[in-house]
Amino acid sequence: MKVDQKGHTVIIKDTQGDFKSFLDKVTQQFKTFEKQNIIIDLTSDSNLSENDLKLFLPLSKQQKKAKKSFVIVVLDFDFNAVSDKLTVVPSLLEAHDIIEMEEIERDLGF
Template sequence: MKVDQKGHTVTIKDTQGDVNAFLEKVTQQFKTFEKQNIIIDLSANAAITEKDLKAFLPLSKLHKKTKKSFVIVATDLDFNAISDKLAVVPSLLEAHDIIEMEEIERDLGF
């Protein structure tokens, strides 16, 4: 697990390729990141499935209650098949764009 912090956003990258172990580590260390926007970078794992992503849903809901963004970066997926409750994008640039838009929405009171 590699953690990179820029401003009010932390990017957590899976370096092992084991989604379940990675999710467990992130969940255990959630308190460390709860006051920041989170990007979960799974782009290095080509074998990721929609089922793997759905495992992040409880953590995403918990984080959104703190009025912060939770975005997952994953490639080679059918993005239409993914639950609209999860923010999943194909690149880090798009993840930062989503966070920026959500920050503006929160500032405007949406």
């Protein structure tokens, strides 16, 4: 697991290719990241299912309650199949764009 800090956003990247252990690590260390926007970078893992991504729902809900963004980056995925409660995008650039838009919406009181 690799963690990069960029301003008000933390990018957490799976470096081992073991989704289950990555999810466990993120869940265990979540309290250290909860005051920042979070990008989960799963671009190195090509065998993810919709059910795998749904395992991030509790963390996503926690972030939304704290008025912070939670975005998952996955390559080659059916983005229409993902729950509306999760924000899933195909690139880091799009993840940063989503966070910027959500920050503006929060500043405007939406």
